[in-house]
Amino acid sequence: MSDYPVNMGEKPDVFPFFDPDTNTISYVVKDPNSRSCAVVDSVMDINYAGGRITYDHADEIIDFIRKNELDLEWLIETHVHADHLSAAPYIQDRLGGKIGIGRNIMIVQETFGKVFNEGTEFRRDGSQFDRLFDDGDTYRIGELTAFAMHTPGHTPACMTHVMGDAAFVGDTLFMPDGGSARADFPGGDAGTLYDSIQKVLSLPAEMRLFMCHDYGPEGREIAWETTVAEEKSNNIHVGGGKTKEEFVKMRTERDAQLDLPRLILPSLQVNMRAGALPPADKDGRYFLKVPINQL
Template sequence: MAYPANTAVKPEVEAFFDPATWTISYVVKDPNSKSCAIVDSVMDIDYAAGRITHDSADKIIDYVRTHDLKVEWLIETHVHADHLSAAPYLQEKLGGKIGIGENITIVQDTFGKVFNEGTEFQRDGSQFDRLFKDGDTYTVGTMQAFAIHTPGHTPACMTHVMGDAAFVGDTLFMPDMGSARADFPGGSAEALYDSIQRVLTLPDETRLFMCHDYAPNGREIRWETTVSEEKEKNIHVGHGKTKEDFVKFRTERDATLDMPRLIIPSLQVNMRAGEVPTDKDGNQMLKVPVNKL
């Protein structure tokens, strides 16, 4: 499928790094207006204390208000398993529509069972304002954006392209980190390889923005690269590495990895578009399933 990439349009991208979860959130501004999108926001949690705060999101709010921006979209590249989304909090403060890939319904069905959610938990994606299909277009001010379905890490992963900038979620990491795991329920190393190849069909000069960076070998945190650099230097898929080699490596590597520290609260919150679940009395409450993940 040919994608309508327009590298002549260069949005202003402001990054916000959250050291607690190694997550990078973004404010993406249309170069021709005050409109913007927020990508992969973070809500803070002290898991041991059972306390949620919004320091990370407040930094984004301060930036948006200081620059007098208009938030049109709150984009989730996927249902994150390592941090909680602040989308509802940001929506309340700044407006905008919350969007995610249409396969959120698969994630909701899978983890609705894991967390023993009752019939009151809707598994149709209705918690979100927009469910993106592969190739869907939308606008941020005057700037056209589009979504590419890039499953593998999760079935609902989408890469969002805005002008010459693509926000890849966990489909790709910086070249010296390679790629994300593909062993979560609904994940697939084969699908991840194919998705990465789709991203790499974008124009070589396309800027790629990561959702995470873990500073391998003690280097500084980095989150921006290009399609050309990934093709040349990515340690997992660069230099034309074959699908067979990638799947073998990814499968063996994933078998050695521990579950993310925040996977239990993250999935419960993020499959609800960032809302914290409540018990029958309306109290915010998270479940801990045993031997199910």
């Protein structure tokens, strides 16, 4: 059983928003006893080839919150995503709320600050975010208690956020037929990922788990909600009592065959800045870098 302060009696209302371009699911999580809510893993749209950024996905979330007269208190990033850009500051500018991420964002900033040859003006202390979470930290969404679990392995800063009977696992786990996240990014580690998954699976069996991504394996419809019990029994990478050694061997061999995510270069530059673009030049123009042979 988990050592964390789980309260299965608190049952938030969870509203998913699927982005088909990046196969990301963002969430509005509402306290059932008030109008307070949080947004988990928002998406900013980018046409990478054309160099154009838009906010259709974020605007859908904003419209939902406004139409339902909700009060946005938190914008949660489960980790520094490598496959989509965060819209957190765009939403914050319109609705308020605090942007939060795991404290090990500083490790990610240090690593990719070097990759993208950022100058000393790029702060590597996580100060772009409003809250840096440590393992076990609690916070409130209205009357709803939430807490953060450090679940590294995919990246050093990955956190699972548990809000009542609902846990948002980021990329740590996928649906049972999807398995788990890759562990070959800088700072990733397959053995650490296995240990983190076991932490998630130590939560109560009936805990609802919400995925950050789904790709519809074998052509099935996109899905995003499962339970700890279902993952324990049926997850193709860790279910049925698979050992750490089995998992590390599988994950290492599988990762060696994967291409880098399509949007990794713009995503990392933006997400390590809490969703902000790099500073504009003297003429007010924004640019993203393409480091050569660095990843």
